[in-house]
Amino acid sequence: MNGNDFTFVLDGENIPFEPGQTIMEAATQAGVYIPHLCYHEEYRPRGSCKLCTVKINGHFGTACTMPVQPGMQVDNDTDELTAMRRRVVQMLFVEGNHYCPFCEKSGNCQLQAVAYHVGMQDSHYPHFYPLRNVDASHPDMLLDRDRCIQCELCVRASRETDGKAVFGLSGRGTRTQLVVNSESGLLGDSDFSITDFAARICPTGALIPKREGYPLPIGARLYDAKDIARVGHRQPSSKAAGEK
Amino acid sequence: MHEHLETASDITGLSRVVIEPVSRVEGHGKVTLLLDDERRVRQARLHIVEFRGFERFIQGRPFREVPTLVQRLCGICPVSHLLAASKACDPFVLGNARITPTAEKLRRLLHHGQVLQSNALHFFHLASPDLLFGFDDAVAHRNVIGVLADHKELGLRGIRIRKYGQEVIRHLTGKRVHGTGSAPGGFLKPLSAPERDAMLRDIDQIVDWCVASNALARDNYLANEAEFRGFGESESAFMSLVSRDGAAELYDGVLRVKNAAGEIIVDNHDPARYLDLIREEVKPWSYMKFPYLAPFGHDAGYYRVGPLARINNADFMPTPLAEAARREFVDYGGGKPVQAALAQHWARMIDTLMCAETIRELLDDPELLGSDLMAQPSEPAREGVGVIEAPRGTLIHHYKIADDETISYANLIVSTTHNNRGMNDSVRAVADKYFDGREISEGLLNRIEVAIRAYDPCLSCATHALGQMPLIIEALNPDGSLQSRLLRHDDGRIAQE
Numbered sequence: 001m002n003g004n005d006f007t008f009v010l011d012g013e014n015i016p017f018e019p020g021q022t023i024m025e026a027a028t029q030a031g032v033y034i035p036h037l038c039y040h041e042e043y044r045p046r047g048s049c050k051l052c053t054v055k056i057n058g059h060f061g062t063a064c065t066m067p068v069q070p071g072m073q074v075d076n077d078t079d080e081l082t083a084m085r086r087r088v089v090q091m092l093f094v095e096g097n098h099y100c101p102f103c104e105k106s107g108n109c110q111l112q113a114v115a116y117h118v119g120m121q122d123s124h125y126p127h128f129y130p131l132r133n134v135d136a137s138h139p140d141m142l143l144d145r146d147r148c149i150q151c152e153l154c155v156r157a158s159r160e161t162d163g164k165a166v167f168g169l170s171g172r173g174t175r176t177q178l179v180v181n182s183e184s185g186l187l188g189d190s191d192f193s194i195t196d197f198a199a200r201i202c203p204t205g206a207l208i209p210k211r212e213g214y215p216l217p218i219g220a221r222l223y224d225a226k227d228i229a230r231v232g233h234r235q236p237s238s239k240a241a242g243e244k
Numbered sequence: 245m246h247e248h249l250e251t252a253s254d255i256t257g258l259s260r261v262v263i264e265p266v267s268r269v270e271g272h273g274k275v276t277l278l279l280d281d282e283r284r285v286r287q288a289r290l291h292i293v294e295f296r297g298f299e300r301f302i303q304g305r306p307f308r309e310v311p312t313l314v315q316r317l318c319g320i321c322p323v324s325h326l327l328a329a330s331k332a333c334d335p336f337v338l339g340n341a342r343i344t345p346t347a348e349k350l351r352r353l354l355h356h357g358q359v360l361q362s363n364a365l366h367f368f369h370l371a372s373p374d375l376l377f378g379f380d381d382a383v384a385h386r387n388v389i390g391v392l393a394d395h396k397e398l399g400l401r402g403i404r405i406r407k408y409g410q411e412v413i414r415h416l417t418g419k420r421v422h423g424t425g426s427a428p429g430g431f432l433k434p435l436s437a438p439e440r441d442a443m444l445r446d447i448d449q450i451v452d453w454c455v456a457s458n459a460l461a462r463d464n465y466l467a468n469e470a471e472f473r474g475f476g477e478s479e480s481a482f483m484s485l486v487s488r489d490g491a492a493e494l495y496d497g498v499l500r501v502k503n504a505a506g507e508i509i510v511d512n513h514d515p516a517r518y519l520d521l522i523r524e525e526v527k528p529w530s531y532m533k534f535p536y537l538a539p540f541g542h543d544a545g546y547y548r549v550g551p552l553a554r555i556n557n558a559d560f561m562p563t564p565l566a567e568a569a570r571r572e573f574v575d576y577g578g579g580k581p582v583q584a585a586l587a588q589h590w591a592r593m594i595d596t597l598m599c600a601e602t603i604r605e606l607l608d609d610p611e612l613l614g615s616d617l618m619a620q621p622s623e624p625a626r627e628g629v630g631v632i633e634a635p636r637g638t639l640i641h642h643y644k645i646a647d648d649e650t651i652s653y654a655n656l657i658v659s660t661t662h663n664n665r666g667m668n669d670s671v672r673a674v675a676d677k678y679f680d681g682r683e684i685s686e687g688l689l690n691r692i693e694v695a696i697r698a699y700d701p702c703l704s705c706a707t708h709a710l711g712q713m714p715l716i717i718e719a720l721n722p723d724g725s726l727q728s729r730l731l732r733h734d735d736g737r738i739a740q741e
Binding site for chain 2: 101102103104134136137142188210211213214215217218219220
């Protein structure tokens, strides 16, 4: 290895990277899927969901925040990490109220797809059954806090892309909830619009457009036929208007 | 009626026999019998011990997800709930306008596939062991595995009829159970020509098998008529949907009630006004309500629903082979509605034949492949009622929405609930006739279950309600005498007696 050798080892494969890239960015560029929920390439990473935890030179770290170094040894697809990620996803499921059977996002939901990917068969932990409000006050969008995993993607998109700061997190610990920046606290009283990028970025069904119902039949949805690892890294882009 | 056996005047010294769970039915129920020293039945009840809560927990949910949500009431007839809820929620999108012709045909095809598979499941998997082997046959043999061992062709035919119905559902909703085909305002998924052709390939065979199945049910009933006629007999009126011209109708129509004398006492009743017709009584020993026809009072308003009601009520069947089968049934009744509990199996197979023929007709309709699936929204309503004939009878979904389009009110009257009184009456009729003075045996207890099974009850569907249901808790001494009694009234008050 010399100073110009910009490669690192990911699951035993040499992967090239560009200086300054995180492990997530380099892996995504190389077509390697690392499970994640709170990461989006257009925003500064938070490292809050911990789902992208990998083993870096023998130590755990989040792939979305860790810059790659030449020669770094990174483990991603291992039984140990899959088991840990499964626990993380199970905790996300029990912390909210996620009912996939009738959720309109089912089949297109990253949380559900990641759960399948990590082999989640049950919730494992006792459900919290938190009391969270559904906000149906907006004419075009539904905010169902039951399904919110507090990834803050909508917070970041609204603030950094839409320039509106409609969303924020409030409260502490298990009482943390997504709040809306309006006098009444209702989405319908905010300046949120269905054309905002924040309206398209939710990885679950917490923010969904009204009047769409179940737009794709079972079998034709994004993750029906292929595991999320094979579908690969796919996120809405603020540059592609109308993409979902 | 055998209501004198609902509650014993004095339970002191009576011994208790419990059948739990009632087998080969959908859901969970139990029967309790109280017998005196001479083994005479003093009290007989079918208790529904499951508890759900759909009417309450869908409140606050957006109405567009409700059809897909409430179909989870059942794993056997989810399509019926999906469609009844879709119909009830159509006005929230369309106001008084109708869904498109293609959407209606797709819903009809879906529903007939549902009734076909559910009826086949009940007749072949659940009921046929009693009918083929007799009520006293060994338990280990009296089941669908026994049917497949002794009557392989027949058993496989039943499985294949059911499979066909499931495939219709899969083509239209993406899954055999709990798909997403129908939605408020229309239908979501167009049907492709290859999917239609796949269903066309086997439909003639299915119709032929349904003709043979009807003959089997008819011949079985007539061969055992002396025993079956009075078995669990309960004389009631019958309620069902019919089309405006009086044909049997599963998807959309008007309510008709025929009394035991064969007179039509309610006709062309708008299903949206079901509350003018039906009241629900609650009893403290069951989670399932007891509906009756309000205009006729508690006693005269006793009615039943289901295939027997559909065949008894219809002026004609909309398809030729089913109509020929109905005529045989009507001739047997001699101008009056057939009341025998076990004649429900025969009626169910006529119903099934109609489904198979209707599926064939729909598959030949080019409009089925249309792409105009969702009607244009118009001035929306805030209240909707959807009534459908589910496999087990008339199914009513009723919703109201708030300004933000979330559900603010829900009332469901499920087919099996209509038959609660009928099932209890048939249980008491059997207990009255067969038990008195006899040694209790498995075969004797099975007769109770045979009577319940004849109604094809779906007990999990029927216990959707959440309310302040009156409850009685009784503590009994070892000799059966009453020690104390706690009563929760329907207004929530609790009192000790």
